[in-house]
Every structure is written in C-alpha cells, then in structure tokens.
Amino acid sequence: MTDYRNLRVALLGAGSVGSQTARLLLEHADELASRVGARLELAGVAVRNLSATRDVQLPAELYTTDAEALIESSDIVVELMGGIEPARTYIIQALTSGADVITANKALLAEHGTELFALADRVGAQLYYEASVAAAIPILRPLRDSLAGDRINRVMGIVNGSTNYILDRMDRYGDSAEDAAQTALELGFLEADPTLDVEGFDAAQKVTILASLAFHTRVPVSAVYREGITGVTLDQIRAAKNAGYVIKLLAIAERLTDPETGADAISARVYPALISREHPLASVYEGKNAVFVEAEAAGSLMFYGAGAGGVETASAVMGDLVSAARRHVAGGPGLAQNAHADLPLLPVGAINTRYHITLRVADEPGVLARVASVLATHGVSVENVLQTVPDAADADGTATLVIGTHTAREAALAATVKELAVIGVVRAVSSVLRVEGI
Amino acid sequence: MTDYRNLRVALLGAGSVGSQTARLLLEHADELASRVGARLELAGVAVRNLSATRDVQLPAELYTTDAEALIESSDIVVELMGGIEPARTYIIQALTSGADVITANKALLAEHGTELFALADRVGAQLYYEASVAAAIPILRPLRDSLAGDRINRVMGIVNGSTNYILDRMDRYGDSAEDAAQTALELGFLEADPTLDVEGFDAAQKVTILASLAFHTRVPVSAVYREGITGVTLDQIRAAKNAGYVIKLLAIAERLTDPETGADAISARVYPALISREHPLASVYEGKNAVFVEAEAAGSLMFYGAGAGGVETASAVMGDLVSAARRHVAGGPGLAQNAHADLPLLPVGAINTRYHITLRVADEPGVLARVASVLATHGVSVENVLQTVPDAADADGTATLVIGTHTAREAALAATVKELAVIGVVRAVSSVLRVEGI
Ligand SMILES: NC(=O)c1ccc[n+]([C@@H]2O[C@H](COP(=O)([O-])OP(=O)(O)OC[C@H]3O[C@@H](n4cnc5c(N)ncnc54)[C@H](OP(=O)(O)O)[C@@H]3O)[C@@H](O)[C@H]2O)c1
Ligand SMILES: NC(=O)c1ccc[n+]([C@@H]2O[C@H](COP(=O)([O-])OP(=O)(O)OC[C@H]3O[C@@H](n4cnc5c(N)ncnc54)[C@H](OP(=O)(O)O)[C@@H]3O)[C@@H](O)[C@H]2O)c1
Numbered sequence: 001m002t003d004y005r006n007l008r009v010a011l012l013g014a015g016s017v018g019s020q021t022a023r024l025l026l027e028h029a030d031e032l033a034s035r036v037g038a039r040l041e042l043a044g045v046a047v048r049n050l051s052a053t054r055d056v057q058l059p060a061e062l063y064t065t066d067a068e069a070l071i072e073s074s075d076i077v078v079e080l081m082g083g084i085e086p087a088r089t090y091i092i093q094a095l096t097s098g099a100d101v102i103t104a105n106k107a108l109l110a111e112h113g114t115e116l117f118a119l120a121d122r123v124g125a126q127l128y129y130e131a132s133v134a135a136a137i138p139i140l141r142p143l144r145d146s147l148a149g150d151r152i153n154r155v156m157g158i159v160n161g162s163t164n165y166i167l168d169r170m171d172r173y174g175d176s177a178e179d180a181a182q183t184a185l186e187l188g189f190l191e192a193d194p195t196l197d198v199e200g201f202d203a204a205q206k207v208t209i210l211a212s213l214a215f216h217t218r219v220p221v222s223a224v225y226r227e228g229i230t231g232v233t234l235d236q237i238r239a240a241k242n243a244g245y246v247i248k249l250l251a252i253a254e255r256l257t258d259p260e261t262g263a264d265a266i267s268a269r270v271y272p273a274l275i276s277r278e279h280p281l282a283s284v285y286e287g288k289n290a291v292f293v294e295a296e297a298a299g300s301l302m303f304y305g306a307g308a309g310g311v312e313t314a315s316a317v318m319g320d321l322v323s324a325a326r327r328h329v330a331g332g333p334g335l336a337q338n339a340h341a342d343l344p345l346l347p348v349g350a351i352n353t354r355y356h357i358t359l360r361v362a363d364e365p366g367v368l369a370r371v372a373s374v375l376a377t378h379g380v381s382v383e384n385v386l387q388t389v390p391d392a393a394d395a396d397g398t399a400t401l402v403i404g405t406h407t408a409r410e411a412a413l414a415a416t417v418k419e420l421a422v423i424g425v426v427r428a429v430s431s432v433l434r435v436e437g438i
Numbered sequence: 439m440t441d442y443r444n445l446r447v448a449l450l451g452a453g454s455v456g457s458q459t460a461r462l463l464l465e466h467a468d469e470l471a472s473r474v475g476a477r478l479e480l481a482g483v484a485v486r487n488l489s490a491t492r493d494v495q496l497p498a499e500l501y502t503t504d505a506e507a508l509i510e511s512s513d514i515v516v517e518l519m520g521g522i523e524p525a526r527t528y529i530i531q532a533l534t535s536g537a538d539v540i541t542a543n544k545a546l547l548a549e550h551g552t553e554l555f556a557l558a559d560r561v562g563a564q565l566y567y568e569a570s571v572a573a574a575i576p577i578l579r580p581l582r583d584s585l586a587g588d589r590i591n592r593v594m595g596i597v598n599g600s601t602n603y604i605l606d607r608m609d610r611y612g613d614s615a616e617d618a619a620q621t622a623l624e625l626g627f628l629e630a631d632p633t634l635d636v637e638g639f640d641a642a643q644k645v646t647i648l649a650s651l652a653f654h655t656r657v658p659v660s661a662v663y664r665e666g667i668t669g670v671t672l673d674q675i676r677a678a679k680n681a682g683y684v685i686k687l688l689a690i691a692e693r694l695t696d697p698e699t700g701a702d703a704i705s706a707r708v709y710p711a712l713i714s715r716e717h718p719l720a721s722v723y724e725g726k727n728a729v730f731v732e733a734e735a736a737g738s739l740m741f742y743g744a745g746a747g748g749v750e751t752a753s754a755v756m757g758d759l760v761s762a763a764r765r766h767v768a769g770g771p772g773l774a775q776n777a778h779a780d781l782p783l784l785p786v787g788a789i790n791t792r793y794h795i796t797l798r799v800a801d802e803p804g805v806l807a808r809v810a811s812v813l814a815t816h817g818v819s820v821e822n823v824l825q826t827v828p829d830a831a832d833a834d835g836t837a838t839l840v841i842g843t844h845t846a847r848e849a850a851l852a853a854t855v856k857e858l859a860v861i862g863v864v865r866a867v868s869s870v871l872r873v874e875g876i
Contacts, residue, residue: 322587
C-alpha cells in the first residue's frame with residue numbers, strides 16, 4: 001500500500017448532500033487516494049444537532065457543533081449547510097486560513113459571490129461550486145474551461161427540477177397545475193414552501209452563476225428578470241402541444257448588442273416559454289435538468305442529467321474535492337476567477353424573441369385586419385395566425401385568435417399587447433408567451 | 439492596454455481544423471489575452487504545401503514547412519495534421535523540449551497514447567486532447583475532472599457522425615443504405631474512403647480514449663470488439679421502429695465483474711444496437727454526437743453536440759489551448775495522467791445485454807416450442823415474441839419470428855444462435871441485434 005500524505009477535509013452539514021458526500025469519501029477512500037496522490041481524511045462533520053438520526057451512519061466522533069475549530073484544522077472545507085449565515089462567515093474563515101472551499105450553495109453565491117471570489121483571489125485559495133447549478137451535471141467546468149477559447153452567445157437551461165416536474169406532468173399526463181404540484185410534493189420534488197421554486201427565484205440564482213461564467217461578468221440576482229410558473233395554465237400547455245410546442249421554465253443568459261452603444265451587453269432572465277418539440281430541451285422530462293449552450297465556434301451543445309438529489313449532488317461535490325486535492329498535491333497557485341468583462345445588463349424590454357399571443361375576439365368580419373394593423377404599427381410582424389370559430393364552449397360568441405410573431409423586441413411587443421387590450425374587437429388577451437430556441 | 443507576456447503557439451497543420459483554430463486565435467486575440475493573462479502569439483503554421491489555397495486567409499509569413507524549427511521555439515504546440523507519422527515524432531519533440539501539446543488526433547492516441555502520456559508525465563508537460571472524441575462536446579474534461587470523485591459504470595456514445603447520419607436517414611426518411619451513404623457523401627458527412635467510419639474503426643479509437651479516462655486504465659484499440667454498420671439493413675431498421683426502437687452505432691465502455699476472479703474488469707466495444715426511442719440517445723439526429731454516462735452517484739448524464747466540423751473541433755482545441763496557457767501563466771507542475779487501475783479487458787462473450795433475434799421459420803405447429811426449448815437449454819430467457827403469419831411476400835411459406843430476450847450473456851446467446859441455425863424448423867437466422875440502454 002502506497003504511503004500517502006493526508007489532506008484534512010472538513011464537512012459543514014450532514015443533510016441530504018452532506019451525508020452522501022461523507023459516505024462517498026469513506027467508501028471510496030482507497031480509490032480516491034490513488035487518484036489524488038493523497039488520502040482524503042474526513043476530519044469532521046459540523047452539524048447543529050449532534051443527536052439527530054441520519055440516513056447515513058458515520059462514526060459518532062466525527063460530528064461536532066464547533067465548525068470554527070474544524071475549519072481551522074482543515075486543508076479543504078466543504079460547505080453543505082445551505083443558507084446565507086453562518087455559511088458565509090465559515091467560508092470567509094476557511095478561505096482566509098488558506099483552505100480551498102467547495103460549496104453547493106447557489107443562494108449564497110448569487111448574493112455574495114463577488115465578495116467571496118475576490119477574497120479567494122486575494123488569498124490565492126480556490127472556491128469550487130460545480131454542484132450549485134444543475135447538481136450532478138458537469139456544466140460550470142465546461143463553461144469555464146472547455147469553452148474558454150470560444151465565445152458563448154447563449155445559455156438556456158432547465159435548471160429547476162421541481163417546476164420541470166410540474167410542467168411535465170401537465171404536458172404529458174394532462175394533470176391540472178394543482179394535481180401536478182401535489183404529486184411533486186408527495187414524491188419529494190417540491191419543498192413544503194415551494195415559493196423559491198415556482199416563482200423562479202431558484203432558477204434566477206442559478207442564471208446569475210451561469211451568466212458570470214459564460215460571459216466573464218457579474219450579474220446581481222436582483223437584476224435578473226423573473227417570472228415563475230404560477231401563471232401557466234393547462235389550457236396554455238394544451239394549446240402549445242397542439243401547435244408543436246412544450247412549455248418549459250427557462251433560465252436564459254444571452255449576449256446581446258446594447259442598442260445605445262453598439263457594444264456587447266447581456267440579458268439574464270427566467271420565464272416559462274414555448275420551445276419546439278424538436279428542440280433537445282423539449283425531451284427533458286420529470287425532475288431532470290439540462291443546459292443548452294450556443295457558442296460561436298462549437299455551435300449547439302447540451303448537458304443533461306439529474307438536477308437534484310443528495311447523492312447526485314454529492315457526485316459534483318466530490319469532483320470538486322478531487323480537483324482541489326490534486327491541486328494541493330501538485331502545488332502551485334490556483335487559477336484566478338476572471339470576471340473581467342463587466343458587461344452591462346439590459347432590461348427584459350431589450351430582448352428579441354418570438355411570441356404567441358392568444359386573444360378572445362368578437363366573431364365579426366374585419367377583426368383580423370384590425371388586430372394585424374395594431375401589430376404593424378408597433379413593427380411586430382406576424383408569422384402565423386390561427387383563428388377558431390366560436391363553438392358550444394364559446395357561449396359569449398367570441399372566437400379565439402392565436403398569433404405567432406416573428407422575432408420582435410420585447411418592448412415593442414409589450415406596447416402591442418397594451419394596445420390590443422383596449423381596442424374594441426378584442427374581448428381579452430388570454431395569454432402572451434415567449435417562444436425560445438430555433 | 440495591459441502589457442502581457444507572450445506565449446508562442448505553434449500550429450502543425452492548416453486543414454479544416456487547423457485553419458479555423460488559427461482564425462479564432464487571431465480574431466479573438468485580445469479577449470483571449472485577458473482571459474489567460476498572456477498573449478497567445480501564433481508563432482507559425484506548419485504545412486506540407488506552402489502554395490495551397492486555404493479557406494482561411496492568414497499572413498503568408500506564418501506558413502512554414504520546417505515544423506521542427508517551429509516546435510523548437512514554441513511554448514505550446516497544437517498538432518492538427520492527423521495521421522501517425524510525422525505527428526508522433528513532432529509531439530515527442532515538443533514534449534521533450536518542455537512544451538505543452540494539444541492534439542485532436544484520435545488515431546495517434548489510440549495507437550500510441552500510452553507512450554505519449556508516459557513521456558508527458560516524465561518531463562512534466564501536459565498533453566491535451568479534448569477534440570479527439572466527439573469534437574466540440576466537452577466530454578473528456580468532465581470524465582477526468584467533474585466525475586473524478588464518482589465511480590463511472592458505463593459510457594455509451596454516438597461518437598461517429600457519418601454513421602449516425604446514415605442510420606438516421608434510413609430511420610427517419612426510409613432511405614436505403616446506399617442512398618443514405620450517397621447523401622452523406624454529397625453533404626460531406628462521409629469521407630471518399632468511408633471504411634474508417636462505416637466499419638467502426640473511428641468509433642473504436644474513440645472508445646479506447648473514453649475507457650481509459652472513465653476507468654483509469656489503458657485499452658489497446660486492437661482489443662476493442664468492433665462491428666460496423668455495413669450489415670444493417672433497412673428491414674432491420676423498420677422492424678426496430680415498429681417495436682419502438684432505433685438502431686444506433688454505439689461505442690460502449692463498461693465496468694463489469696470478471697467472472698473468473700470476481701474483481702472489476704472492463705468491456706470496450708463498438709456495434710450497431712437497438713435503443714428505446716425514449717432513451718436520450720435516440721433523439722441524436724443527423725451528424726450529431728452524444729455521450730451518455732452512467733455513474734454510481736451522479737446517475738445518468740448526457741453530453742450532446744457537434745461531433746465533427748472544422749470550426750466546431752477548433753472550439754475544443756481552443757479550450758485546451760486556454761487551459762495550457764493558464765497553466766503556463768500560473769506556473770506550477772501539470773497534473774499527471776493516472777491510468778493506475780489496469781483493469782483486465784473482457785472479450786465480448788463476457789458481456790451481458792438483451793437481444794432481438796429474427797428468424798425465418800417453417801409455418802407449422804410446434805415451431806415456437808422448439809425454438810423456445812433451444813433458448814432454454816442455453817439459459818437465455820424470452821422477454822417477448824412476435825410471430826407473423828406468412829403473407830403474399832412470403833412465397834416460400836415461411837413465417838417470421840422475432841424474439842426479444844431478457845439480459846443474457848453474449849457467449850450463451852452466440853451458442854443459442856449457432857444451434858438455432860441448424861435446427862430443422864428454422865430456415866434462416868435473419869438478424870441478431872443487441873439491445874442497449876435501460
Ligand atoms: N438537496 C439537493 O438536491 C441539492 C441540490 C443542489 C444543491 N444543493 C445545495 O446543497 C446545500 C445543502 O443542501 P441539503 O439539501 O443537503 O441541506 P439539508 O438537508 O437541509 O442539510 C443541511 C445540513 O447543514 C447543517 N447545518 C445547518 N445550519 C448549520 C449551522 N448553523 N451549523 C452547523 N450545521 C448546520 C444541518 O445540521 P442538522 O442536520 O444538525 O440540522 C444539516 O446537516 C444547500 O446549499 C443546497 O442549496 C442541494
Ligand atoms: N475535421 C474534423 O471534423 C475533425 C474532427 C475531430 C478531430 N479531427 C482531427 O483533427 C486532425 C486534423 O484534421 P483535419 O480535418 O483538419 O485534417 P486536414 O484537413 O487533412 O488537414 C491536415 C493539415 O495538416 C498538414 N499536414 C499533413 N501532413 C503534414 C506534414 N507531414 N507536415 C506538415 N504539415 C502536414 C496539411 O498540410 P497541407 O494543407 O499543406 O496539405 C493540412 O494543412 C486529425 O487528427 C483529425 O482526426 C478532425
């Protein structure tokens with residue numbers, strides 16, 4: 001047996017992800033040692049409650065409530081507690097003491113990433129966070145390293161498993177939004193408080209992380225345009241299906257041209273949108289995640305896999321841990337983060353995309369002409385129109401008009417919809433959905 | 439403008455990939471410099487023919503036929519000539535002189551990888567080769583780094599675009615094999631000499647590279663079991679389609695248990711196989727590539743994108759180039775390759791998979807019982823049976839029997855088929871295809 005030096009690994013948290021990370025570390029100790037060239041010694045596991053019963057059995061002496069002492073005596077610190085505090089303080093302590101840090105904490109990175117990366121750079125330590133976006137899927141390292149010599153134009157991800165599960169149930173099984181959410185809750189796809197997921201906050205946190213890696217720039221999470229899935233109806237999903245689309249909650253980070261300056265700018269946004277059933281993202285079912293990347297040279301790429309789960313997330317944590325450990329063994333400085341571009345962030349009004357507008361209109365001659373003229377006034381051009389004649393269900397004698405537009409500027413579309421809502425022949429604007437993907 | 443030091447980059451080859459790499463290097467020079475912290479100076483481009491007209495216009499003074507002098511004066515050498523010699527000699531020269539090397543040359547790595555990686559380790563230089571498998575798709579770095587703390591059980595890839603294009607035409611458009619190959623040739627998906635592609639040699643080269651990264655072990659390309667697509671008929675594809683499957687040429691590297699020793703062993707193989715239309719690999723169309731990975735903790739992952747093309751492949755080369763350059767700037771030793779496991783390679787007879795067997799049988803009572811008893815003798819259990827009665831097309835009065843088996847050992851299946859071929863009621867074994875994916 002080779003004699004290796006030991007690297008002391010501190011684990012902060014032993015919940016879904018932490019306990020699985022501890023298990024993998026202990027079970028694969030020999031294999032990891034030979035891959036790394038050093039033994040990864042689990043120095044301790046910080047928790048709140050020493051007497052909790054846990055999924056994975058670890059030697060009792062590993063647990064501690066004294067996270068600070070544990071951090072102080074470790075080479076690598078793995079933060080899997082979640083939340084802002086004390087996670088932030090512990091990471092700062094670890095980096096300051098020269099330890100490399102691994103975290104899966106998207107909420108913390110979205111809020112305080114700038115501060116933490118700057119600190120890591122200053123002290124020459126590394127902060128790894130592959131698990132923070134799309135759990136098991138290797139997406140951050142490919143964006144940072146594999147595509148480092150290319151120019152990424154767009155990242156479009158299904159990065160929240162809970163909402164994908166709900167939308168998929170509605171689409172493939174015809175469940176109502178309520179039934180789908182209930183099933184998601186029962187199967188553990190949804191938290192007791194689903195707000196973070198269904199309102200798109202979780203996806204917004206992830207899009208800030210994706211955008212900063214893809215465009216070498218910082219995006220404050222508060223600046224991300226965000227719509228959740230609570231407004232998505234079964235009717236919309238059915239209509240989308242009939243037209244060859246599926247509705248997915250998309251997290252999009254895109255390179256645009258600033259119309260004022262002509263220079264590069266970016267957009268970061270989260271909303272439910274139609275995508276064609278031919279698009280690779282359309283067959284991302286259940287709680288799976290996928291990130292679709294468009295780059296100048298590479299063309300279209302997709303990364304697909306489990307977007308949540310204790311053991312799946314632990315896989316990504318372990319990958320970071322091995323990278324950190326190899327660096328310790330090889331020696332030499334870490335690679336600095338380089339968010340050097342500082343591109344301006346444009347509001348959602350500046351994006352260009354296609355739209356599906358569903359209107360309830362009077363069933364009388366000339367309606368289409370009237371509606372079309374409103375679109376024309378705002379420079380929005382029509383790609384296709386579907387008009388249904390009133391049937392038994394339309395007791396009020398109104399017809400449904402579905403308009404698919406060509407690419408238009410969001411601001412022009414918003415103005416169009418505003419005007420459509422008040423012209424006489426339109427009884428109601430039932431739905432406006434963006435269409436994404438080629 | 440920041441003052442950077444220069445890193446001298448030698449390019450060997452200015453064909454499809456080389457010329458696009460040169461273009462990206464020159465066009466994105468400033469952006470790359472700020473990402474790397476050093477300017478990547480294109481020191482020269484070695485070619486055979488100085489007066490050839492090329493797709494991308496570069497300053498004439500960059501071209502040289504003296505590759506050796508160019509290598510001698512460079513920090514990083516990018517080999518995009520292809521072939522075994524002189525590529526091998528040049529890479530050896532470059533590594534020996536302390537330069538990092540980037541290559542897309544799967545043929546060379548499959549034949550001489552062991553020698554080249556050992557040399558790189560010895561001299562402390564790095565050999566990068568992301569572009570050698572699945573071109574633009576970041577797959578090697580995720581296998582090596584992101585999944586380094588996990589245990590990969592299986593890698594299953596569509597890694598040859600030409601054959602995927604042909605099979606896809608046959609499946610989706612009902613083209614004959616000849617028509618599909620003709621279209622592939624016209625569209626540049628197939629080389630004038632298609633042997634490397636259609637006989638599975640190219641995929642076999644790639645599976646050795648995938649297996650060595652996934653299992654930290656070396657696999658000689660000569661040991662890869664290999665069947666190409668030349669035996670795949672439109673009838674088989676149609677029958678597969680009816681049964682809910684699609685036929686894809688799969689490159690598979692799998693962790694198995696050695697039946698003799700009970701220890702880990704691996705299988706590396708290339709063959710056309712049925713996969714369910716629900717499987718993520720089933721919707722990889724045209725010349726696209728995808729690699730499906732199953733790992734113990736991460737579960738199922740898929741990496742999808744362009745598997746060929748000059749500019750797409752150049753994207754992966756550029757990613758490696760930036761990694762190499764960042765390492766030069768940061769200083770410190772490179773990370774050693776670690777093919778430490780040296781797992782035994784099992785023959786194809788040792789694998790376990792499912793099968794579809796198509797037989798032409800006499801249309802008489804008791805045939806199914808007779809056939810089933812042959813399977814039972816060899817321990818192969820039947821999952822489903824489809825027997826068609828003879829119709830107008832069956833002038834000889836034979837019926838078709840399609841048997842889907844449960845998972846069976848390949849050796850048992852082979853013995854079964856051998857016996858089936860000689861029993862009286864079986865007129866012919868029309869087709870035996872493996873079924874892969876869950
Ligand atoms: N679960 C997933 O699928 C998933 C996927 C991707 C990313 N993540 C991220 O991974 C992180 C961990 O998630 P999780 O699901 O594993 O969380 P969890 O199950 O809630 O576990 C949290 C753990 O941290 C410990 N902890 C919390 N506050 C602490 C404190 N002040 N001092 C010491 N220990 C403390 C808890 O101790 P006690 O057990 O004693 O209460 C518990 O063991 C989060 O940032 C999450 O966003 C999770
Ligand atoms: N093309 C793809 O889609 C693709 C995808 C993945 C990987 N790859 C790999 O990338 C590598 C390059 O492929 P490619 O398609 O770019 O090849 P290519 O178009 O045939 O270009 C080869 C280049 O190398 C030069 N060259 C050949 N032998 C030379 C020698 N002895 N000395 C100096 N220069 C020499 C040629 O010079 P002249 O121009 O003067 O003849 C030419 O510029 C190969 O290993 C290939 O397997 C290619």
